[in-house]
Amino acid sequence: MAQLTPVASFRALHHGRTPGDPLILPGPWDAGSARAFEDAGFEALATPSAGVAASLGYADGETPGDEMFAAVARIVRAVSVPVSADVEGGYGLAPKELVARLLDTGAVGCNLEDSADGALKDPARHADWLAEVRAEAGNRLFINARVDTYIEGVTDLDETIARARAYVAAGADCVYPYGAPADHLPKIAAAVPAPVNQVALADGPTPRRLGELGAARVTFGPGLQRRAMKAVREIAEQLRAG
Structure with a gap:
């Protein structure tokens, strides 16, 4: 039997999940955390753009594309498991160049957002753009389409589902309704013909509970990097205290 490629192995991890057993993807912000x-035994990883930005000294959303791709490449080189990369809105790159830059890092997948500058993008245009990315990537990248309705203040469930379905039709492998309320998650999972990614927040449902609600994949945004930096600050305070 032929061995699966890294991206095929990564794609397979998203399917056949049982309720309460989602794919857990920690978010490394540098090579050491990866x-x-x-x-610790995780099968794959998914970088958070905000966590990587913080590690590079930038605010979320302000990392130059070249620095983000370089950081992702360092993380990929440091580990043997598949790594997906959060590349925000694609840094203004045309689909052909975006795909080429991602493949050059060694990443097997990417997150792509449907908002910019605090506003949602037109869903039809964004779906067309995702279709172009898919056409360029073929099966070489796992595309996780982030749906930013909730974080942009649009709490309408039907709008979220419509965007998610449009992105799947355009070729997305997975959808990511960031911050969807717990009671919306089962409805989204039932309505969208693709795995659903959800973020585990410190004050929200556990990863297992998110899986029970319909998430096939759980990520952490910048939460793990922030917890690590909290520990560093505590160490620094202890050192100052003598």
Whole structure:
């Protein structure tokens, strides 16, 4: 039997999940954290753009594309498990160049957002753009289409589902309704013909509970990097205290 490629292996991890057993993808922000997560036994990783930005000294959304791709490449080189990369809105790159840059890093997938500058993009135009990315990537990348309705203040469930379905029709492998309320998640999962990614927040449902609600994949945004930096600050305070 032929061995699966890294991207095919990564894609397979999203399917056949049982309720309460979602794919858990920790978010490394640098090579060291990536190795720690791999050593702990995680099967794959997914970088958070905000966490990587913080590690590079930038505010969320302000990382130059070249620096983000370089950081992702360092993370990929540090581990043997598949890595998906959050590349925000694509840094203004045309689909052909975006795909080429992603493949050059060694990443097997990407997150792509449907908002910019605090506003949602037109869903039809964004779906067309995702279709172009899919056409360029073929099966070489796993595309996770983030739906930013909730974080942009649009709480209408039908709008979220319509966007998610349009992105899947355009070729997205997975959809990511960031911050969807717990009572919306089962309805989204039932209505969208693709795996659903959800973020585990410190004050929200556990990853297992998110899986029970319909998430096939759970990520953490910048939460893990922020917890690590909290620990660093506590160490610094202890050192100052003597």
